[in-house]
Amino acid sequence: MDPLIEQLNDDIEKMWAMAKESGLDPYPIHFEMVPASIMYEFGAYGLPGRYSHWTHGKAFYRMKTQYDYGLSKIYEMVINADPAYAFLLENNSLTQNRMVVAHVLGHVDFFKHNAYYRFTNRQMVESASLNAERIREYEFTHGTRKVEEFLDAVLSIAEHVDPHLSFRYLTDAEKRTERDRPSKPVESAYDDIWNLRGVTDTPEPAPPSREGGHANLSRLKDRSKVDERDERTRFPDEPEKDLLRFILDYARGLEDWQRDIIGIVRLEMLYFVPQMQTKIMNEGWASFWHQRIMREFEMSSDEFTEYATVNAGVVAPSRYHVNPYYLGVKMYEAIEKRWDNPSAEDQARLGMVAGQGRAKLFEVRELDNDVSFLRNYLTKELIEELDLYLYAKEGNEWVIVEKNWEKVRDGIVTSMTNFGVPYITVEDGDYRRNHELYLLHRNEGQELDLTYAEKTIQYLYQLWGRPVHLETLVGDERVLISYDGSRTTRSAIGTHKARV
Amino acid sequence: MTDYKSYLEPGTPSISQHDWSLHRKGPIDQQRHKEKIKESLKKNLGQIVSNENIILSDGKKVIKVPIRSLDEYRFRFDPNSGEHSGQGEGDSKVGDVLGPAGNPKGKGAGKGPGEAGDQQGFDYFEAEVSVDELAALLFEDLGLPYLEEKKQSEVESETVEFVDVRRTGIMPNLDKRRTIRENIKRNAARGNPHFGDLHEQDLRFKTWDQRVRYQSNAVVIAMMDVSGSMGEFEKYIARSFYFWMVRFLRTKYNNVQVVFISHHTEAREVTEDEFFHKGESGGTQVSSAYELALKIIQERFNPDDWNIYPFHFSDGDNLPWDNDLCVQYVHKLLALSNIFGYGEIREGYRGSSSTLMSAFGKLTEPKFLTVTITDKREVYPALKKFFDPMLGNPDNLSNITPTSLSPLPTAGEG
Structure with a gap:
């Protein structure tokens, strides 16, 4: 047995136990050691075995080149599925891979419990492979170029789906019934709102x-x-946000294989949307837990130094972007602290009781998405501590234009709305x-x-x-x-x- | 392929490592992406050909070419408008400058979709192509027109090529390296890898085939006006045309000679290096170049043996009394040549042609070709016009009508 794999196997079991003890509850996870080219391929495609398209080739080429020149590096790739799949880079050191394992535990717990993931297809790897096979068949029957050109068109509006349809999908007829139903007189404490x-x-x-x-x-x-x-x-009947579904249902002159491709792109997008809606929360959660687990994990001081260096890189702030890993971690830490030791005001006004930090964390990870997370928990103190700002183009330069904490918070929230699309x-x-x-x-x-x-x-x-x-x-x-x-x-x- | 732990126990993690070396999906799609870059390059050759980076980059083999058509279009926010969020180091304040915005050229917003360099946006795709790759694309459709089989042109050059290795042969053809290697191998098989104890079975001999190559002789006479009236733009255009021409000839033909002539009021045969790099000044007397070209042809290139292609680039500002002489020389040259190409470069030209071009208007021979270049993008069409292999091809006689020669709108066909 490869000694490195054997060691990692033991470490994974230890970390798994530590995670469980802390209250994390991930799906079973299968880790796979892969060479860099495979890691970057999966990263570029989003899923292993996904359909072929030149845009995937373009992404692959970019990521791989950046890796080859040492510009950037993917440490981990994890798939929301049950059981979950995670990929580790062969050339990474033991310490780096340990950190990745701890990080992945957080992600998979998040996939399993966050409300926005409730309707995601947990057999997506298999579905994506089947989709790829069908598209391959269409290429065979109708010509590679024809399928490619059609995919080019569909992918241009791929983000325009409506994830809320998954929660409640009505046919047009049902909507009409719903609309014409006489509204019941409402009697509640909120009548004045109506x-x-x-x-x-x-x-x-x-x-x-x-x-x-x-x-x-x-x-x-x-x-x-x-x-x-x-x-x-x-x-x-009503403005339709789901362009793909609208075209699928009502465009004239599409052939069956074309409708099928629209359906494939739409369902795969719906699978990814929750990850786009919870980037900060999800990365923050995973980073929060890898920090906790690594801190308690037994390792030599050299190993710990190496870990600390890598960790510092991952959560490094950036002038032009808000680093989701960093912001997320900071927010979770602030939430835990505030609910563990509520201020007198919080106690008086919100009835908060000390020692609820951990419970609050798990509640947040279950109920929020990035928009509500930021709106509810990005406080004045955090914005000042993290030195967040808004910037805009003035003449030929990017210039900081806003430091007021509420405006900064709202600016960030706005940029997250509809996952930035x-x-x-x-x-x-x-x-x-x-x-x-x-x-x-x-x-x-x-x-x-x-x-x-x-x-x-x-x-x-x-x-x-x-x-x-x-x-x-x-x-x-x-x-x-x-x-x-x-x-x-x-x-x-x-x-x-x-x-x- | 080793699975260290299976899924048999539910709810537990596992790890494994497989052999992925045959997995090729990413590289295959990457290949398709490369093809698309190539297609896109081909569509934009006109612009790329006259790119300063290429012409001026001696030795620098890889160039970067911006490609817009590989953008993945979608509904997106204008990256230059609106507010974005970022993070400082603790002391940021309103008014702090983070850095320059967008590309430095982007002063105004991009007007038409055609203008590549002036678009807003952070990311346009930059393809890296070598000059050789670009040349291969460019020259795909180019060829020498009216190429004839000359009396003695099919010079049979016999060459000897060693194509095989055998165990028997004559000693002068002994392949010493392979022989030594065989010897060492045999010794190694016995446990002592060294050279020595040579045996007959170690010997290897080269054998050869005789190959006959047929070559069509061709000479291109590249004439360029280097007088004072030729400005930066004019010289640049002439040089980029000849840059690609020389490259094209050397890529596609084995035995094409190029004679370089620079002229102002006097003409001089110059080396390739002088031709491309030396500037001169003075008045213009085009006939001097044609006269020299005639002399060179008569002395060195018998039209019975050679396909002859004179080309001349000038701004057309010729001494007025010289024009008639030029026409006479062109007649003489045409009698000896396959085609004669005259290119006139007039920056921002909208009005009438030069007196020289007007004088050439009297020439009606189909083998006399002219172009007027007013913009960098017209270099490639000029190349395509002068090196159209369909010209003179008996199956494509209709192609000789000037209107169908090339899509060049400003070609001055008289």
């Missing part, structure tokens, strides 16, 4: 979900052309009664890259088969970008009045 929005005062049969859930949006819609049309023929919805699938696609970018203060958007709607045209339009804001101008199969146009369609 009155605030004027819902109970409004007798007309407007779809409640639009009035309620998308209050902002409905106001946006008031001034859009969409409303000039007949209510009854509105399609889709522009929020785009289908407003009308039958625009101009001509089966044209009308999309709306819900501008949250950051403008779209218009060059990219123009190219992307060309891809959408390829999928939808009819002209595609995208409304967005440039400054205060509402701009409509359209592509009709041969020409891209941009037209101003009015000014955006401040949202009242």
Whole structure:
């Protein structure tokens, strides 16, 4: 038996016991020692055995080159599955791999218990392999180039899925029933909220979900052309965030294999979305626990020095980004401290009792995602201690523009919203009664890259088969970008009045 | 392949190590990515060919070429707008400068999608290609036009190639190295690897085949105006054309000679190095170059034996009284040559052509080709026009009509 593997095998068992004792409850984990090329391949593809596409080759080439030149290094790769898979780098030292093992234990516990992962496919490795096989077959039947071009188009909107559909998915018919159901008179302590929005005062049969859930949006819609049309023929019923599903369901002229590919890309994306929604929480949790476990793990002082060096590298802060490992660890540590030793004010105001740190940690890891985590627990003290700031482009330089802790916190939260991807919805699938696609970018203060958007709607045209339009804001101008199969146009369609 | 622990016990971790050496998925997709880079390079050859990095980089073999079409387009935020978050070292304050933004050229926002260098955004893909790779792409469609079989041109050059090794042969062909190696191997098999105790079975002999190579003789006469009126741009264009031309000829043909002639009011045959690096000044008398070219052809390159290709690049600012003489010389040269290519370089040119070009307008021979280059991007089309192997190919006579020669919009065909 390879002595290094044997040693690691023993260490894994020890760490497993330590983790269990601390309250971590991961899925069973299978560790695999792999050479760097394999590690980078899995890193580039996101999953072992995933379908072939040149973008994966591009990512692989980039990561591998960076590794070869010593610029960056993946230490660990872990797959959310039951049992979970984790990959260790052959050339890493024993100490580095020990740290990775401890880190992975945290990740897998997080995968298993965080609420946002509840609907993820825990057999994803197998599913991805089957998907890859089907796509391979389509390449064989329809031609590699044809499949590649179609994938290019689908991948351009891959992030535009709606993870919340996994929680509650209604067919259009069900939605209609839901909408037309007479609303029960609500009697609770929160009745005044309904009155605030004027819902109970409004007798007309407007779809409640639009009035309620998308209050902002409905106001946006008031001034859009969409409303000039007949209510009854509105399609889709409600603005649809899941572009992939909408195209899958309603695009004309797609062949079965093309619909299947859309479905594959969509389901694989839905598998990854929770990881995108909990980057800080997940990395923070894993780093928090690798630090705890390594601190108590028996090792020589040389080994500990080596560990400390690697650890310092992983959690190093960066001027241009917030390091999710670092920020996450710091936040968990602050939470534990605050709930272990609540201040007089916390005790009085929130009824906090001392010694609840550990329990609070596990509650947070179960219930929050990055947005709520930051909003709830990124405190003034932390922002000041970590010296976080917002920066923007001024002239030809990046300049710090904000240090006010609430604004910094909100700025970070905003950048995490919709996992950092522009929020785009289908407003009308039958625009101009001509089966044209009308999309709306819900501008949250950051403008779209218009060059990219123009190219992307060309891809959408390829999928939808009819002209595609995208409304967005440039400054205060509402701009409509359209592509009709041969020409891209941009037209101003009015000014955006401040949202009242 | 060793599994140290299986999944038999649920709820416990395990570790294993396999042989992954046959796993090739990543490299295969990487290959496809490389192909796409190549396709994209081919589409942008016009711009890449006239890239200063290439022409001016003697010896530097690898160049970086920005490729936009490999971007993975998606809906994304404008990376230059909005606020981003970062982390200081404890003493940051509003107004601190973190660093320069974007690429230094990006003064204004990118206007059209065609303008590569001026786009906003952090990441455009930079492909690394060697000049040789680029050359292979460039020269794929190029060839010498009107190439004829000359009377004595198919010079049979007999060459001897050693192609095999045998155990018998004549002593002068003994392959000493292999013989020694066989001897050592035999001794090693007996447990004592050394050289000595040579045996007949150790001997190895080279055997050869006779190969006959047929070569078409061709000479290119590269003439360039180096007078004072040739500005930076004009010289640069002429040199980049000839840079690629020389490279192309040497890549594709075994026996192409190139004669370099620089001229102002006088013409001089120069070395390749002088041709590419030496600047001169003075007035312009184009006929001097043509006269010298004629003389060189008459002395050294009998048209019965040689395919002859004179090319001339100038800004067209010729002494007016010299133009008629030029036309006469071109007639004479055309009688001896396969084609004659004249390239006129006029930066930002929008108006009428030069007097020289007008004078050439009288020439109607299909073998007389002209281009006007007003922009760096037109170097590649010029190459394609002058080195179109379909020209003079009897199966493609229709191709000789000037309009179908190349997509060059500003070609001055008179």
